[in-house]
Amino acid sequence: MPRQWIDLAALMAGLLAATGANAQPRLDGVFASHAVLQRDQPITLTGSARAGETVMISLAGRSLSIAADRNGRFRAQLPALPAGGPFTLTLAAPSGATVLDDILIGDVFLCSGQSNMEMKVRDAQSLFPEAHAPVDDRLRLLTVAKKSAASPLAQFDAVPRWEIAGPDTAPSFSAACLYMVQSLRRDRDVPVGAIHSSWGGSRISAWMSDAALRRSGLADDADLLALYARDPAAATRRTSALWDAWWRGASGDTAGSEPWQPNALLAWRPVPAFTNFESWGVPELANYNGMLWYQRTVELTDAQARGAATLSLGMIDDADRTWVNGIGVGGTSLAGAPRIYVLPAGTLQPGRNIFTVNDDDVYAFGGMLGPVDAMRLTLADGTSIPLGSGWRYAIARPVSGAAPRVPWDDINGAGTLFNAMIAPLAPIRLAGIAWYQGESDTAIRGYDRRLRAMMADWRERFGSPSTAFVIAQLANYGAPASAPSESGWADVRDAQRRVAAADPHAGLAVTLDIGDAADIHPGEKRLVGQRLAQAMRAALAGARDGRAGPAIASAERQGGNVVLHFTGVQGALHASSSDQAIGFELCGPSPGSCRYAAARAAGTSVTLTGDDKPITRVRYAWADAPATNLADDARLPIGTFEIPVS
Numbered sequence: 079m080p081r082q083w084i085d086l087a088a089l090m091a092g093l094l095a096a097t098g099a100n101a102q103p104r105l106d107g108v109f110a111s112h113a114v115l116q117r118d119q120p121i122t123l124t125g126s127a128r129a130g131e132t133v134m135i136s137l138a139g140r141s142l143s144i145a146a147d148r149n150g151r152f153r154a155q156l157p158a159l160p161a162g163g164p165f166t167l168t169l170a171a172p173s174g175a176t177v178l179d180d181i182l183i184g185d186v187f188l189c190s191g192q193s194n195m196e197m198k199v200r201d202a203q204s205l206f207p208e209a210h211a212p213v214d215d216r217l218r219l220l221t222v223a224k225k226s227a228a229s230p231l232a233q234f235d236a237v238p239r240w241e242i243a244g245p246d247t248a249p250s251f252s253a254a255c256l257y258m259v260q261s262l263r264r265d266r267d268v269p270v271g272a273i274h275s276s277w278g279g280s281r282i283s284a285w286m287s288d289a290a291l292r293r294s295g296l297a298d299d300a301d302l303l304a305l306y307a308r309d310p311a312a313a314t315r316r317t318s319a320l321w322d323a324w325w326r327g328a329s330g331d332t333a334g335s336e337p338w339q340p341n342a343l344l345a346w347r348p349v350p351a352f353t354n355f356e357s358w359g360v361p362e363l364a365n366y367n368g369m370l371w372y373q374r375t376v377e378l379t380d381a382q383a384r385g386a387a388t389l390s391l392g393m394i395d396d397a398d399r400t401w402v403n404g405i406g407v408g409g410t411s412l413a414g415a416p417r418i419y420v421l422p423a424g425t426l427q428p429g430r431n432i433f434t435v436n437d438d439d440v441y442a443f444g445g446m447l448g449p450v451d452a453m454r455l456t457l458a459d460g461t462s463i464p465l466g467s468g469w470r471y472a473i474a475r476p477v478s479g480a481a482p483r484v485p486w487d488d489i490n491g492a493g494t495l496f497n498a499m500i501a502p503l504a505p506i507r508l509a510g511i512a513w514y515q516g517e518s519d520t521a522i523r524g525y526d527r528r529l530r531a532m533m534a535d536w537r538e539r540f541g542s543p544s545t546a547f548v549i550a551q552l553a554n555y556g557a558p559a560s561a562p563s564e565s566g567w568a569d570v571r572d573a574q575r576r577v578a579a580a581d582p583h584a585g586l587a588v589t590l591d592i593g594d595a596a597d598i599h600p601g602e603k604r605l606v607g608q609r610l611a612q613a614m615r616a617a618l619a620g621a622r623d624g625r626a627g628p629a630i631a632s633a634e635r636q637g638g639n640v641v642l643h644f645t646g647v648q649g650a651l652h653a654s655s656s657d658q659a660i661g662f663e664l665c666g667p668s669p670g671s672c673r674y675a676a677a678r679a680a681g682t683s684v685t686l687t688g689d690d691k692p693i694t695r696v697r698y699a700w701a702d703a704p705a706t707n708l709a710d711d712a713r714l715p716i717g718t719f720e721i722p723v724s
Contacts, residue, residue: 102174103127103152106233107506109167111179112240114218114271116186116507119541121156124505126233128173137181138165146171153505159183161268182216184269186508187262187614188540189255190285190500191515192489193278193599194550194606199256200249202603208260209253209604213244217263219251222275222503226494228307228486230287230501240271252276254514254550257607262614275499279441280489281518282525285496286532287539294531295524299485299492306486311422317484318406321399328477337371337474338401340432344371344472352448352466354395355439362473369474369481372435372446374465376455383426385458389433391417391465392448397438397483397490403431411438411483411490416452423458433465436474438481441598480521490518504539510546510618511536512610516574517552517598520566520702526573533577533584546617548585548610549574551717553593553600556702562663562672567702571718575629585613585626588717595703609714627714628682633696633723638688640664640675640696640723649711651679659684661699661706665720666692672700679708695722 105125115121127133127146134143137156144154163182169175189195199209220240241247248256252274259272277284283296291300306313325336337344355363355370363370389407391400397411400419403426408419437444450466457463485492511533519525529549537545551574552567559565571590578586587609594600613626628644628651635641644651653659659679664686665672675696676687686696699706699718709715 102176103133103169103171104176104233104237105169105178107503108220108238108240108273109178110237110240111181112218112242113178113220114182114184114186114240114269115159116509117161117183117268118158119507120158122153122505122507123156124151124153125169126150127152127171131171131173133169133171135167135169137167138163138183161185163269182218182269182271184216184271185262185266185510186271186273186506187255187259187510187512188273188275188503188508189252189258189512189514190275191513191550192276192280192518194517194553194603195252195254195274195512195514196276196278197253197599197601197603198250199253199603201601202253203601204249204253206604208257209248210245211243211248211260213242214263215242216269217243217259218269218271219243219247219256220271220273221251222273222499224277225498226284226486226488226491227498228303228494230497232502234502253603254606254610255512257604258512258610258614261608261611265615273503275503276514277489277495277499279518280495280515281483281491281522282515282528282532283485283492284487284489284494285500285515286493286528287496287501287535288493290496290531290535291492293534294527296492296528303485303492303494306484311420313484313486314408315406317409317482318399321409321482322406324479324482325477328479329475337472338406338434338436339404340430342434346373346470346472349446349469349471352392352446352450352453354443354447355445355471356443366473367439367441367444368476370437370439370444371472371474372437372469373471374433374469376431376433376463376465378426378428378431380428381459382457382461383428383431384423386423387421387426387458388456389417389419389421390452390454390456391419391435392446392450392452393417394435394437394446395444396440397481399436399438399481401434403427409484410487412488415488440480500536506540508540508545510548510614511540512548512550512614514550514606516570517555520552520570523569525570526577529573529577533581544583544620546583546585546614547581548587548613548617549578550587550589550606550610551575553589554595554703555593555598556595558595558703558705559701562674562697562700564669565701568697568700568704568718571699572720575717575719579629582620583617585617586629586717587613588627588715590699590704590706590717591709591715593703627712628710628716630698630716630719630721633721635693635723636685638690640686640688640693642684642686642696642721644682644684644716647682647710648714650681651684651708651710651716653679654707654709656707659708661704661708662686663697663700664689664691664693665695665697667694672697684708693723695720
């Protein structure tokens, strides 16, 4: 050990003996007792201490000192370490000392996405031995708490808690992530750390940094989020105007004739209860996903209408957009969040006031849910007017496209989850990232641009351009297809495939055969985790094919037929329960020109029989919940794809 490290170690021992536990230095990111740090990469440490004081840092026989700047921030770097441990990480300063015990050096993986990554082991099919594995002291788990923010956070609210994997800790961890890292642990004799940071229902845009948003064409959302961080009222006015413009474009309504105008004429009916409208006994709403208008009138005196007020509406499932006297006052899309909107002075008026709510139910149940006691208008003088009765509703006429969401929404926003659940992870380094998301983007074009921008940004922050990144391709969900048609789920699956295929350090885990057409949250997560692990091994090795399953390589004409060639096939391709492979479509250049094709598999190729119609492209499994029967000898299926014919 160099002489200066010995001297620092002795000095630190003295400081530790002389200082108390209060006001001690704190590290950013996920540095805590029982943590795993990435092997073979420099270890960067950032944190906070008293302004100007010297912080001495020691880990695994390496020590250094660094002075905190005038803002009390410091940044230091220790040399790379090989796999090993446990070690003690010590920070000492005149203000106090921090000691982190049981630190391991190994491989660190980040798992992120929406509800299918979030699903816990105890909520998945957990009859497998891996779900009840004995304690593995060299496998550590960390779950990031759910939080959103309008600007990137430097630290988590509380020091993250690492747990040793075992029967007491695994059930509450991400199932797909746990099964992945357990599989990776079996073939590498190094410690492994798994960090899980997901939020059910989230769009990919919520996980993107400001730079990634701008790189992917979402600069307007990034600008609005920045405006919200500076001036929430101005941002609310701007987004209300954007929503209003979207409605007019989608519905054909002219300005002044929209349903939120005070004198709008709709087929109003009394609201029977503040419960999910599917439970009202109204036939049209029994299985309804779409928009519902709610409206209520409040009479105010001159004195009551003066000044600002607060409007509380309780919870609304899923997303709302709210107006008072035709003026947009807010909206959000988190079903479990109470709606509380500030009404600036001048919003209310003496006499009749019209409160209008658009409820956009995009999945499962919907409606204004109360509770009734929480629904009230609080005036500037402190008077509170109950709003838990007297509402009416009307079913909105169908419009095309998805309604815009405010960029500061928790899960449907732009950058909000990145800011609070990804940015504070820095400055750690990662061996790889696993991503299971996309269900919430199936109605939004351009997923490939967003995914590429996010991947590049996360790699820049947590590793390098070659950091492994694996993607769980969306499973099958929805109504079975009886004829070729367009599919948002297929669009996202193919975007995921194309992004992974173009990146030598990315991988794709196909889940098309282990989903559930009737359940967006299929419980089979063990195979998902194992396939993510298989794709991760290939991505870590930079292997483009051969280890993650069959993948389309090319499509060529042979006479009047089309022959498809696949890479990554183990053994040969086989159609189960038939001599025909199903799910293939021959397509011409125009929309609506696709038709099902007869197909036979042989070796690593599939031949589609031509039909004397124009053929410019081939699609496979192009439906929300397609029926397929093709896999290789390892029982790995082919995922959704579209490819031009050469």
